[in-house]
Ligand SMILES: Nc1ccn([C@@H]2O[C@H](COP(=O)(O)OP(=O)(O)OP(=O)(O)O)[C@@H](O)[C@H]2O)c(=O)n1
């Protein structure tokens with residue numbers, strides 16, 4: 001089984017709105033629904049779980065019913081960090097009957113422009129190699145900030161990757177990694193791929209992301225970009 005695990009347990013401080021950004025309505029549709037729809041319509045996704053900010057579970061279920069997200073099977077409570085939220089989701093999937101061999105695509109709930117190709121390639125690479133991470137090669141000149149100056153770094157930009165999501169693993173491997181991280185007090189890794197990296201996993205295979213999937217709704221200007229992008233699309237499920 002291929003399961004999408006969407007993270008929506010954050011409070012969205014940098015967005016500075018009254019409600020968490022994953023529930024902000026864009027053209028009358030909550031952000032999390034756009035993201036859910038990308039996985040709902042993908043033929044290889046069998047089920048979806050969302051790790052949700054405490055107190056928003058009923059709203060999430062109601063929106064999912066309203067927008068016909070029939071693959072949503074589990075809603076789990078978020079934690080106090082991204083890592084903690086993902087761990088809650090993985091433990092929930094395990095208790096919810098998922099097998100260790102099931103493929104889990106961990107994806108930011110506020111990264112709504114993930115494409116069918118990116119989801120398909122995550123599943124294919126995970127099946128082949130065990131680990132898949134979405135990202136983009138840097139095309140900018142990258143320098144290191146030191147106080148208020150910038151200095152050269154030694155790694156060529158072609159070898160640097162800006163990670164996006166999904167990050168895709170077998171459930172058994174990812175849950176083992178999260179449990180080990182907890183035992184070894186490895187906390188606040190910003191992503192599953194960096195958690196795996198911190199534990200010494202080196203063969204995480206790159207899935208080429210996209211600039212569109214690079215849009216993680218973080219600040220108000222990202223909302224303007226998102227609106228502009230969906231308003232110029234003709235083939236969206238909304239129209
Ligand atoms: N404790 C947390 C923190 C974050 N996330 C989720 O992880 C994704 C990426 O995190 P980010 O964009 O940093 O979201 P927030 O933590 O909500 O934002 P901020 O740091 O501005 O508060 C989001 O979908 C967010 O809901 C989560 O599930 N649990």
Ligand SMILES: C[C@](O)(CO)[C@H](O)COP(=O)(O)O
Pocket residue numbers: 082108162163164165190191192216
């Ligand atoms: C998971 C992530 O989106 C990969 O790029 C990123 O690490 C999330 O970082 P944030 O600090 O939680 O926004």
